């Protein structure tokens with residue numbers, strides 16, 4: 642197992658001003674203060690301006706803010722010059738907005754993925770990790786379908802690298818606690834209205850902290866051989882428990898499932914089980930055609946094939962976050978002053 646060392650390395654994060662991008666930035670500066678260069682690539686100057694206040698160049702000389710759109714291939718090639726590691730986090734990620742604006746979602750999530758791959762292959766980038774989501778697994782909405790397409794593009798990119806030693810891999814996980822647009826901040830705000838709407842009382846979701854997501858990305862950067870989908874083992878919560886944790890005394894009206902939503906999310910389907918390995922703390926789905934030797938991989942990581950038909954589903958998960966644990970997680974990760982009373 643390799644340990645990541647970004648000292649002296651140049652890193653680019655697409656979507657660097659987003660929830661994950663900011664968490665990655667915080668962790669990179671705290672773990673490798675001597676990082677060579679850290680490029681934040683995104684579109685909105687206002688978000689970059691705000692982030693730049695947090696990371697003044699006097700104190701953080703390695704940081705660079707690069708305005709750009711992942712739809713713009715030329716701009717990406719320019720941004721990637723001299724970069725060693727790329728983390729591709731830029732995406733349109735709101736399910737209902739993707740349903741309503743399908744072409745826009747395809748342009749960013751699929752076209753953007755193709756452009757990132759092209760730019761990495763055109764330059765000297767050596768490692769690329771793309772962010773995926775549980776919604777990409779057996780997708781029923783366009784967001785998930787575009788992320789699955791993106792995953793496929795990144796996996797297949799390993800087949801067209803030629804003699805270039807670059808490695809592309811994917812990290813897939815579920816709801817990031819407290820990230821932009823996620824259910825916990827939504828419920829925390831909604832308390833002001835005196836009720837917390839439940840789409841479906843049976844609904845469950847995987848739960849991961851931003852730091853948990855960052856850990857998996859760092860692990861993939863250090864250890865990917867190319868073409869893996871890394872999936873951390875994480876607990877689930879019931880949406881009714883989130884409402885109970887945040888507003889136990891409030892009404893929780895059932896408002897009905899939204900377009901493109903599932904009752905339970907999945908990260909590994911039974912059909913994926915034939916290529917899925919248990920790696921201890923995480924699973925990995927291996928590419929069907931890889932450019933390296935499977936036996937060597939299994940030996941190196943102690944990888945064990947999961948039983949045929951295995952699936953990893955938020956509804957049948959064996960690990961759950963309780964109401965009390967949810968409250969503590971909210972205090973630890975979102976609002977230290979949180980109280981449900």
Ligand SMILES: NC(=O)c1ccc[n+]([C@@H]2O[C@H](COP(=O)([O-])OP(=O)(O)OC[C@H]3O[C@@H](n4cnc5c(N)ncnc54)[C@H](OP(=O)(O)O)[C@@H]3O)[C@@H](O)[C@H]2O)c1
Nearest residue numbers: 656658659660661683684685710711731732772774817820
């Ligand atoms: N949050 C979750 O629960 C979750 C769960 C699983 C997977 N993921 C995946 O993790 C990744 C990061 O999610 P997040 O929660 O950090 O998202 P986020 O907070 O919404 O941030 C998205 C970032 O992407 C940038 N962006 C969007 N469109 C872009 C474009 N066309 N060109 C360049 N930059 C663009 C945004 O900045 P501008 O708008 O300024 O461009 C922002 O910096 C995504 O790929 C998402 O699919 C998230």
